[in-house]
Amino acid sequence: MKARFVRFLVVFALICAAAACGCTGTTGSTDPAAQAGEDVAWNLTVTDGTQEKVLSFSEIKALPAWEGYGYAVSTVGIKYGPYTVKGVSLTTLFDLVGGFGEGDQVGISAPDGYYWVFDDEQVAGKGFVTFDENLKEKPSPDLTLVLAYEFNGTAIPDGDGGPLRMVVGTDEPSTITEGSAWVKWVDRIEVERS
Numbered sequence: 516m517k518a519r520f521v522r523f524l525v526v527f528a529l530i531c532a533a534a535a536c537g538c539t540g541t542t543g544s545t546d547p548a549a550q551a552g553e554d555v556a557w558n559l560t561v562t563d564g565t566q567e568k569v570l571s572f573s574e575i576k577a578l579p580a581w582e583g584y585g586y587a588v589s590t591v592g593i594k595y596g597p598y599t600v601k602g603v604s605l606t607t608l609f610d611l612v613g614g615f616g617e618g619d620q621v622g623i624s625a626p627d628g629y630y631w632v633f634d635d636e637q638v639a640g641k642g643f644v645t646f647d648e649n650l651k652e653k654p655s656p657d658l659t660l661v662l663a664y665e666f667n668g669t670a671i672p673d674g675d676g677g678p679l680r681m682v683v684g685t686d687e688p689s690t691i692t693e694g695s696a697w698v699k700w701v702d703r704i705e706v707e708r709s
């Protein structure tokens with residue numbers, strides 16, 4: 516009787532261990548993204564009002580990637596970066612809903628209610644205010660609007676606006692852009708047709 520109870524306890528302990536193992540995500544999944552720990556639960560809606568695409572985090576990572584730099588300044592003058600940035604350019608996302616035309620605008624929004632609009636000039640990489648490292652305004656190089664999922668080679672933490680954050684991207688690390696355009700926690704991108 517006693518031996519059977521001990522055996523029961525051992526089996527019970529093994530079941531618990533197996534369950535705990537499952538909780539850490541090391542068993543069961545055949546999705547390569549999930550096995551690599553990239554199965555972030557986040558959906559992005561891209562729409563132009565008529566067509567709508569909902570993309571999972573791993574679907575976004577499977578799109579052609581943009582890589583470059585991002586360096587921002589907040590309204591109170593705190594600098595963030597420069598970061599190496601990896602993500603998807605807005606232009607790539609627009610292609611999923613019929614492109615982006617002259618006079619169109621795009622609204623980027625997040626679950627906290629933050630909403631930022633870029634016009635067609637900005638989508639083309641022009642018309643931004645940019646600064647040098649001393650926060651002196653300087654002429655803008657061509658910029659790229661990027662929906663970023665990595666800063667400095669790692670996933671963007673929630674506190675930094677991850678998993679998806681807008682970045683005004685540059686090809687070199689020394690151009691600073693305004694942080695207000697760097698929408699955190701992006702979950703919706705809406706093209707407003709002219």
Ligand SMILES: Nc1nc2c(c(=O)[nH]1)N[C@H]1C(S)=C(S)[C@@H](COP(=O)(O)O)O[C@H]1N2
Pocket residue numbers: 588589590625626627629674675676694695696697698699700
């Ligand atoms: N979703 C969301 N994104 C946002 C904001 C916000 O309030 N909500 N604030 C913006 C502003 S005004 C600035 S200056 C930067 C601040 O970035 P930080 O929170 O990483 O300091 O985020 C921008 N992105």
Ligand SMILES: [Mo]
Pocket residue numbers: 589590591694695
């Ligand atoms: Mo800001």
